[in-house]
Amino acid sequence: MFQNTKCECGHQNHIGTVLCESCGKPLQDSSDSTEPLEMRYDGVARKSQKVNPSIIDRVWNFFSSVKVAVYLIMITLLGATLGTVFPQESTFINGDPATYYKATYGTIGNIYYKLGLSHTYTSWWFVTLLVMIGTSLVICSLDRVLPLYRALKKQQIRKHLNFLTRQKVKYQEEMKLDVTPEAWVQAAVKPLKRKHYRVHTEGSALMAEKYRFSRWGPYINHIGLIIFLLAVLARSIPGWYMDQYIAFPEGDIKHIPDTNYYLKNDKFTVEYYKDNELSKEMQGQNRLVAKRYETQAVLYECVDQCSDPSKEPVLKEVDRHHIEVNEPLNYKGFMAYQTDYDPTLRLRSVNPEFRNKETGEVYGKFMLEMRNSKLSYDVGPYHLELKEKYLDFGLNSDGQPVTKSQEPNAPAFLFLVTGPDLPNEGFLYFYFPNQIDKQRFNQQALNEKLSGDWANKFDIRVNGMQGVGLSNTSYLTIRVDSAMPFIWIGATISMIGLIMGFYWNHRRIWLRFDGNRLTLGAHTNKNWYGMRSDVAGILKQLHVSVDPKSLDNGGDKS
Amino acid sequence: MNLLDFSSNAFLAAFFLYCFAFLFYIIAISGKMWSKADPARHLKRWRVIAFATSTIGTLSQIVYFFTRWIGGGHIPTSNMYEFMSFLAMMIMVAFTVVYLIYKTPVLGVFAVPVAILIMAYASVFPQEVQPLVPALDSYWLKIHVTTAATGEAFFAVGFAAGVMYLLRTIDFKSKEKSAVRAQRWVEVTLLSVLIIVGFIASVFTFRAMGYESDFKQTIVTVDSQQQEHSKIEEVKYTLPPLVAPHQSETVKFQSFLGMDKPLFEAPSWLNGANAGRKLNTVIWSVISGLLLYGIIRLIVRKPLGAAIHPVMEGIDPEDLDEISYRAIAIGFPIFTLGALIFAMIWAHIAWSRFWGWDPKEVWALITWLYYSAYLHLRLSRGWTGTKSSWLAVIGFLVVMFTLVGVNLVIAGLHSYAGV
Incomplete structure (x- = not known):
């Protein structure tokens, strides 16, 4: 469909423009309507609105819709609640998840596990949702911020009458003027400036504006969120x-x-x-x-x-x-x-002595570390070679010695002892540094079984606490x-955007005289109460007394 | 008198001042119906009195807060009692801020009772100063918890104004389908508030009666070697046990109205410490809430919404809509900062990761997502008035679930804030 988008003021608008970018005349509905105008994004054509959309345009259109964005947020929200029904796999280290959920929560737990909800937040659909929200953030923002920037960059001072009378804050009055309308307009500059407005005049028309920067708040917030989301995704880069x-x-x-x-x-x-x-x-x-x-x-x-x-x-x-x-x-x-x-x-370590059990003669002491144990020790004339080490001694089902863990819970050492008066091949000797393990695993019987009589002739034992090292x-x-700096940068930018957008409001006041008739319209993106009291306060200083509430021209105040 | 006792007194004083302020706000706005004096003068006079009372109450609670901080040696936001009373305090602060902007005394009729309720709820929990576990011993405790609660307090004010908007605008005489549905949901909302009242009332009633029953519960856990360990724990009930803990036997049962054993046992899937006792509490709250509701209905002889509706007469619904939205808009950045960003910074320092999908974290995110959907619907889709008010009401339910419900039904890292 061909549409003439040229306004009567001579401005050529983009397709889809609601309000003329220059004079503000409503373009899309009949001129006799008096309903308050839809001022969102100042009535500019969003970038996405094209006459013959291609596939890419359609994808762009899809993600540029706030409605879609809200759906995405709500679906993510509901999805996230599912993950809090039962503990996630990542939060417990105990046991196998395949059996854990069934054993702990019964059939429901099993279904929960089978649906993959036991790892909701790493599941493909949840990650996809986050990526889609990210895409929506980029496209929604781009789609709106550029046209909005353009529209706010070149605002005309004298607006179309219809534009003013259809603002949500409106004042219209036949004035009894002592001065010319131009002089009245000039007199209005001072009180406006005192309220921090930037004022532009053009003959008998005026435009005052303040805190335009707050309009960029949402987009800055979105940039921060995008950096944040990208930083989260970047953690899958190897080494990050x-x-x-x-x-x-x-x-x-x-x-x-x-x-x-x-x-x-x-x-x-x-x-x-x-x-x-x-x-x-x-x-x-x-x-x-x-x-x-x-x-x-x-x-x-x-x-x-x-x-x-x-x-x-x-x-x-x-x-x-x-x-x-x-x-x-x-x-x-x-x-x-x-x-x-x-x-x-x-x-941690012991310092036992090697001695002759029958005569009580001590050949010497040696330092035995539980971890990083040396492989051989010379004690007097004797030589001890470490054959096996079990940090957490136990017997397997075949009766063979094994270590149950790598923690020194029950250390055991198997030495091969060689030296004078011993057989050439030496004899094997099991040593349990802990007294309790000596009895529990019956060191004496083990050694007798391994080496017969030799086990009764020699002995390794700790004499006193000297050299015994304990540790917790x-x-x-x-x-x-490595993504952390970006996480913080994103969060900071996002926060700055939120503060800009929520704690300041973009307010504009337009007025024009047609003869002696004053028409005033005002618009804000938030806080209409404040907008109305601004207008009433300024009018009061110009000796026009109005109740702020009476300025309300109806319409949804979003 | 030591500092902590003084602090408790300040807390009590604040509580009663809030109750009086609530009463005065009601007098201020309902006076036009019965006061013989000039309604404008009546309103002017009583709203000053009411605002003064609520402000003195808030100051008194601030005194409680700081004296407890000094007396206890750490900021009083580390257990449920302390956190909930802090939240109540911040709701009063948020109310004061919004009141100063809009000067609408009717807001006091709805925001002050929210603070009173939360304060009473706080008093249900043990009030002793407890030692801090190392994970909580950080200045981020102060920063994270206080900012998060401040944001939530503004959401509470948004909730109060949302309820007011609904009570003001819903046509309680209409028999139209949509109106009837709206009337019903308003009743449900008011009933849920009464259930919380019921909870507080039943806890204090049975506490005054000195009620107690004991159980022995066998708790089975599975360790990393797939071995089961069972441990016997004692569970103490202060409300008559309708529900026994899962796998438990009675140690002592104080009979109540002829009931001398529990009616049934809690299901196994309810997680968290003392799940059975909590379920029992929930059931008691619902019963007493329904009872209260029934009594009030018998007295006023019409639905509660329809009974309150006339009070709202003459108040501009658009102002209410804007107050609700404004409160949420003020709260949202604060909530983002406190409940998400500061939380992430602290989690990064204390737990080594800024985000771990702990249930409490997830629910903070859900709250945030919910309010961002609210804002988008309002700003870009023009959802104002009724729709927006309903969203504000539901939003506060989400907040309360995050604060209380998560601890009630899901166990997680934040469980030291236990119920």
């Missing part, structure tokens, strides 16, 4: 994001997988609330409530021999920090957080998230 949960026994240096860093838990301390510091109902129950816990951490970077497993890596200390909850270590974006701790003391364990979350 890492997240590990690692146990650090006190005193150990541990390599952080996939990085060049090593971290040492120098000392871990935990402090509990005293009983009298607890609230009354918690007192006297022997409740241990942690007040604070901290890991004195040392961060090392490997500088040489890093990838050769046969050589000791060369480490250089780069940072030291007392890591506490709410006080993470941060070294160039490498973050270590205090997440948990295990106060159970575990054996600190659990740290190690994280690298």
Whole structure:
């Protein structure tokens, strides 16, 4: 359909224009209507409105609709609620999700799991929704901000009469003037300026405007949100994001997988609330409530021999920090957080003696570390070779010794002992540093079974606490998230936009004289109450007394 | 008298001042119906009295807040009692701000009772100062919780004005289908408020009676080795148990109106600590709320909405619409900052990730999405008046679910704010 888009004032408008971009004359409805005008986006043609849309135009049109945007928001909202029905997979470490949901929540739980709702927020449909919201943000904004900018850039001062009488705030009066209309208009400049309006006059017409910048608030907010969403997506770029949960026994240096860093838990301390510091109902129950816990951490970077497993890596200390909850270590974006701790003391090292059980003669002592144990020890004339090590000793179903975990819960060492007066091939000897394990696993019987009589002639034992090292364990979350700066930048921009858009309003007042008849129209994007009292206040200073409420010309005040 | 006792007194004073202010606001606007004096003068006089009372009440609560802060050693926003009373305080602050802009005393008739209710709700919870767990020991506790609550307080004012708009504009005489539907939903809204009143009333009634029953509950958890561990926990009821905890046995049952055992057991899928007790509380609240509703209906002999409607006579509905929207528009940026951005900053420091899809986080996001939909519908689709008011009413339900419901039915990282 061909449409003449040229206004009577001579301005050539774009297709889809509601109000002439120049004089404001309503173009799309009959001129005798007196209904308040739809002033949204100042009546400009949105970019998306084209005569013959192509496929790309149609996609653009789809995403440029606020209606679609609101649907997307509502669907995302409803989708997000689904994920809070049962705990998400990511929030528990226990057990296999396939059986967990069924076992814990029955059939409903199983359906929940089968529908993939146990990982709602990483599911394809949820991510798609977020991407669609992002697209909608970009397109909706572009579609409106450019035409709006154009329209506000070139505003005509003397507006079409119909434009003024159909504003939602309106005043029209046959004036008894002592001065010319031009002089009256000039007199109106001062009170307007005092209210922070920028005033433009043209003969007997005037336009006053303030806080136009608040119109850009929503778009700045949207830019911030887009940066935020892109930053979230950027975490899937390799190397941008890492997240590990690692146990650090006190005193150990541990390599952080996939990085060049090593971290040492120098000392871990935990402090509990005293009983009298607890609230009354918690007192006297022997409740241990942690007040604070901290890991004195040392961060090392490997500088040489890093990838050769046969050589000791060369480490250089780069940072030291007392890591506490709410006080993470941060070294160039490498973050270590205090997440948990295990106060159970575990054996770290012992300093046992090797002796002759029959004569009681002590041949010497040796230092035995639970982790990083050396493979051979010389004690007096004897030589002990470490054959096997079980940090968490146990027997499997075949009765074979195995280690149940890599934590030194029940360490056991199998030595091959050689030396004077011993058979050439030596004899095997099991050693449990913990007294309790010696009895639990029956060290004596094991050794007799392995080496017969030799087991009764020699003995490894700890004599006194000297040299016994104990340690507790600190659990740290190690994280690298290179997207974080962008997250914060996005959030900040978004916040600036929100403040601009919500705490200021764009207000405009137009007035013109036709003979002695004054016609005034005013528009704001928010807060009509304030707009009306602005107009009434200014008119009062010009000796025109009106009740603010009487300026209301009807229409939806969105 | 130590500082904490003084603080509690200030809290009580604030509570009663709010109640009086509520009464005065009612007198201010309903006076035109019975006052013999010049209605304009009556209104002018009583609205000054009412506003003075509510402001003194707010100041008194601010005194409570700071004395408790000093006395307790940390900001009083770390448990449910403290948080809810803070929210009530911020609702009064938000009300004062909006009142100063619009000078409409009728807002006091609806916003002040919201604050009163939330304050009474706060008093249900243990009022002792409790020690902070390390995760909460951060200055972000102050910043995040206070800004989030401030945003929510403005949403509460938006809710109050939304309810007013509906009560003002709905035609309670009409038998038309749409009008009847609107009337019904207004009744439902008022009933839900009464259920909260019922909750508070039943808790305090049975507390005064010293009611208590005990159960032993067996809780089974599955560890990482797929092994089941069971643990026996004692569950104390302060309301007569209609519902027993899941897998529990009675230790002590104080009989109530001839009932001497629970009627049924809580289902297993209800998560969180003390799920059975919470369900029992919910049932009691509904029962007493319905009872209250019935009594009021018997007295006024018409639907509650229709009974309140005449009070709203002569108030410009457009002003109410704008107040509701304005309050939400003021609250939205504050809420975004407090409940999302500050929350993310703190989560990044304390829990190592800025966002973890914890139920509380998700519900904060849902609240935010909801109000952004509200704003888009209003600004771009022209949803004003009735539609917008309904959205404001539902929005506050979403807020309350985020604050209370999440702790009630879903367990998560924020569970230390437990109900």
